[in-house]
Amino acid sequence: MSESSSAAALERLRLRRVGNLPVLEGPARASAYVCEAVSCLSTQSHEVLVGLADQITDAGLTDVAVKRVGCLGLCAAGPLVQIPETGQLFAHVRPDELGGIVEALVSATPGGARVPEAPFFSRQLRIVTENSGRIDPESLDDHLANGGFEALRIALTTMTPAEVREEISRSGLRGRGGAGYPTGLKWNTVAKANGAPKYVICNADEGDPGAFMDRSVLESDPYRVLEGMAIAAYAVGATEGYVYCRAEYPLAVSRLRKAIRAAANAGYLGAGILDTQFGFEVEVRQGAGAFVCGEETALIASLEGGRGTPTTRPPYPAVVGLWDQPTLINNVETFANVAPIIRNGGAWFAEIGTATSKGTKVFALAGRVVNTGLIEVPMGTTLREIVFDIGGGIVDGRAFKAVQTGGPSGGCIPAEFLDMGVDYESLVGVGSFMGSGGMIVMDDTSCMVDVARYFMDFCREESCGKCVPCRVGTTQLFMLLERITRGEATMDDLAQLERLGGMVQRTSLCGLGQGAPNPVFSTLRYFRHEYVAHIVDRVCPAGVCNFESASVPG
Amino acid sequence: MRVKAAKPAPPTDDKRWRVVETRMRRLGNRPDALIEALHSAQEAFGYLDDDALRFIGESLLVPPSKVFGVATFYHYFTLKPAGEHTCVVCTGTACYINGAADILTAIKAGLGVKARETTVDGKLSLLTARCLGACSLAPVAVVDGVVEGRVSGREFVARLETL
Numbered sequence: 040m041s042e043s044s045s046a047a048a049l050e051r052l053r054l055r056r057v058g059n060l061p062v063l064e065g066p067a068r069a070s071a072y073v074c075e076a077v078s079c080l081s082t083q084s085h086e087v088l089v090g091l092a093d094q095i096t097d098a099g100l101t102d103v104a105v106k107r108v109g110c111l112g113l114c115a116a117g118p119l120v121q122i123p124e125t126g127q128l129f130a131h132v133r134p135d136e137l138g139g140i141v142e143a144l145v146s147a148t149p150g151g152a153r154v155p156e157a158p159f160f161s162r163q164l165r166i167v168t169e170n171s172g173r174i175d176p177e178s179l180d181d182h183l184a185n186g187g188f189e190a191l192r193i194a195l196t197t198m199t200p201a202e203v204r205e206e207i208s209r210s211g212l213r214g215r216g217g218a219g220y221p222t223g224l225k226w227n228t229v230a231k232a233n234g235a236p237k238y239v240i241c242n243a244d245e246g247d248p249g250a251f252m253d254r255s256v257l258e259s260d261p262y263r264v265l266e267g268m269a270i271a272a273y274a275v276g277a278t279e280g281y282v283y284c285r286a287e288y289p290l291a292v293s294r295l296r297k298a299i300r301a302a303a304n305a306g307y308l309g310a311g312i313l314d315t316q317f318g319f320e321v322e323v324r325q326g327a328g329a330f331v332c333g334e335e336t337a338l339i340a341s342l343e344g345g346r347g348t349p350t351t352r353p354p355y356p357a358v359v360g361l362w363d364q365p366t367l368i369n370n371v372e373t374f375a376n377v378a379p380i381i382r383n384g385g386a387w388f389a390e391i392g393t394a395t396s397k398g399t400k401v402f403a404l405a406g407r408v409v410n411t412g413l414i415e416v417p418m419g420t421t422l423r424e425i426v427f428d429i430g431g432g433i434v435d436g437r438a439f440k441a442v443q444t445g446g447p448s449g450g451c452i453p454a455e456f457l458d459m460g461v462d463y464e465s466l467v468g469v470g471s472f473m474g475s476g477g478m479i480v481m482d483d484t485s486c487m488v489d490v491a492r493y494f495m496d497f498c499r500e501e502s503c504g505k506c507v508p509c510r511v512g513t514t515q516l517f518m519l520l521e522r523i524t525r526g527e528a529t530m531d532d533l534a535q536l537e538r539l540g541g542m543v544q545r546t547s548l549c550g551l552g553q554g555a556p557n558p559v560f561s562t563l564r565y566f567r568h569e570y571v572a573h574i575v576d577r578v579c580p581a582g583v584c585n586f587e588s589a590s591v592p593g
Numbered sequence: 594m595r596v597k598a599a600k601p602a603p604p605t606d607d608k609r610w611r612v613v614e615t616r617m618r619r620l621g622n623r624p625d626a627l628i629e630a631l632h633s634a635q636e637a638f639g640y641l642d643d644d645a646l647r648f649i650g651e652s653l654l655v656p657p658s659k660v661f662g663v664a665t666f667y668h669y670f671t672l673k674p675a676g677e678h679t680c681v682v683c684t685g686t687a688c689y690i691n692g693a694a695d696i697l698t699a700i701k702a703g704l705g706v707k708a709r710e711t712t713v714d715g716k717l718s719l720l721t722a723r724c725l726g727a728c729s730l731a732p733v734a735v736v737d738g739v740v741e742g743r744v745s746g747r748e749f750v751a752r753l754e755t756l
Contacts, residue, residue, distance in 0.1 A: 078730060081727060081742060114728075115729045117730075246723065248687075248723055249685050249686030250726075286632065287722060287723075287724075288726065325628070325629065326667075327632065327669035328670075329668065330723060342625065343624075344623075344624050344628055344653075344655070344663070345627075346663055346666040405686070406686070411687070479687055479728075
């Protein structure tokens with residue numbers, strides 16, 4: 040497509056977007072939602088969007104809208120196009136084969152938005168991602184038309200800061216970054232801390248490999264995160280905020296920056312928000328590829344322009360944070376939960392989930408599972424429902440082996456726990472960790488010793504080097520694991536692995552080192568026989584490890 | 594008494610320095626703008642050389658030792674010029690499960706480069722990423738800024754050879 044024809048098509052498209060309807064008289068009879076989150080974009084979804092706009096114009100469909108939306112969830116099948124009026128979802132759409140979609144749009148009849156019937160969609164409960172795949176993430180109007188900034192209005196005009204904090208406490212919301220610290224408690228600590236100004240930081244340094252929930256939320260509904268931050272700032276008495284986002288997410292950064300500008304121009308950020316006395320400024324700062332910066336004290340060091348090395352806590356950032364001022368740090372998903380809680384009440388939220396873990400959790404489902412993508416389910420949903428009903432089971436009909444959660448600080452959960460409901464406590468109970476929500480499904484082609492080696496390699500390279508147990512310990516643990524996967528280890532090495540792992544866990548300065556041995560311990564707990572097979576029989580049961588160059592110990 | 598230092602001049606009259614200067618000025622030329630300034634210089638020039646580090650340090654009143662410390666702490670910054678083309682292979686968990694290591698092995702066999710190296714002819718720089726968050730398309734690589742999903746070793750190397 041030439042540049043000028045593409046530009047002309049885009050101009051038509053701009054006019055045909057649902058949130059911006061000068062061409063359409065009355066509501067659209069039917070619409071085509073084209074996913075433009077990173078995963079679909081990299082499979083040419085933008086060409087699909089432009090092509091659809093062209094064809095709909097050529098077909099003279101003056102009552103059909105086309106719009107860019109955020110993540111539709113089923114990333115494996117991208118590019119995705121949805122017709123919300125009929126619930127039809129078109130997968131693997133090719134820019135040169137759009138006839139089927141145009142035909143469906145011709146015959147579509149208006150009605151309420153319908154969810155596709157496949158279990159992938161019907162088993163989900165969407166709170167954080169309720170607007171993902173429904174609104175144009177770059178259109179403030181579209182966001183406002185779907186209830187955007189209503190919660191901020193409610194908070195600023197009808198509630199005191201203490202009442203907002205009370206509502207968040209009542210909801211039982213816990214931090215979605217991994218550790219699950221009660222959000223209301225954290226907000227109260229910052230509110231009561233002495234010092235001004237106070238800061239609000241959104242942690243969007245989603246570093247766990249295999250996790251992309253925060254990226255998706257920021258790319259699909261950036262305003263919601265900003266709204267949550269503004270409500271939090273009001274509740275704790277802060278006036279300035281930062282979103283610390285990974286540089287690896289350029290689309291999220293650019294959508295956030297656009298959203299901040301648009302929201303500030305419309306009076307939802309900046310001074311005198313919604314004609315009240317309350318003002319709140321937000322800036323985006325990019326990380327630079329250091330995993331440890333997800334740790335809150337390291338994140339603060341990085342925001343201050345330095346090397347991202349953590350410091351001991353206490354004092355906690357809630358009391359001594361950015362520029363030594365009281366600072367509230369929450370994760371993207373935590374902030375994205377705030378607006379619906381304020382709109383619907385804490386009691387509503389507390390009814391969803393389990394006794395200790397309220398609400399929903401967004402998971403990035405990836406690995407050897409059919410329906411890889413982004414899902415949101417109530418806390419307490421079983422792993423079996425997630426992997427087999429929503430996830431569609433294992434690729435190529437192979438056997439399920441384990442699901443890895445919690446990233447490099449997490450663990451591998453074997454088949455015997457498939458019927459366990461997932462919440463913060465249950466995951467810790469089986470030796471894993473919620474983490475930010477990555478869920479990697481493994482089948483019988485994965486060697487669990489090699490998985491442990493992979494994560495230790497990650498931690499070894501990402502260790503900031505400040506404390507000895509982590510800097511030296513992770514390297515030693517990695518070397519031990521290397522020997523096992525090369526078939527050069529003895530049972531003494533295995534004992535050493537466990538001893539040293541315990542020491543690194545107990546004595547490291549921050550969560551990176553403390554969590555680093557977890558993948559080793561959890562695979563040893565459930566797959567010890569694989570370690571023994573490598574050491575004693577010199578066999579890799581999964582056929583992953585290569586023993587050819589092994590120098591067998593005497 | 595604090596004496597305000599004279600505004601340092603950019604290393605060359607290359608217009609791209611203006612972008613870097615603007616970014617720093619927008620952030621008040623404060624020391625905490627260091628990482629953003631490094632980002633903006635790397636975006637403009639492709640890498641950070643000694644002149645760039647010195648200029649940014651002088652502009653933000655950050656000592657050279659700290660500028661160098663920060664620039665080398667973060668994986669995202671590179672102090673060496675990149676090849677004509679860049680290929681980033683994702684080594685996140687989903688890509689690892691789906692064979693990212695095989696891709697790196699194939700590239701090493703075909704083009705003779707390891708991660709963080711550039712081919713002898715300066716054509717291609719090979720990098721790895723922790724996770725690009727496009728896990729559904731695993732294994733993933735980014736060639737000259739374009740994300741490619743479900744990459745398979747041999748075909749992919751053949752394509753890199755024709756760049």
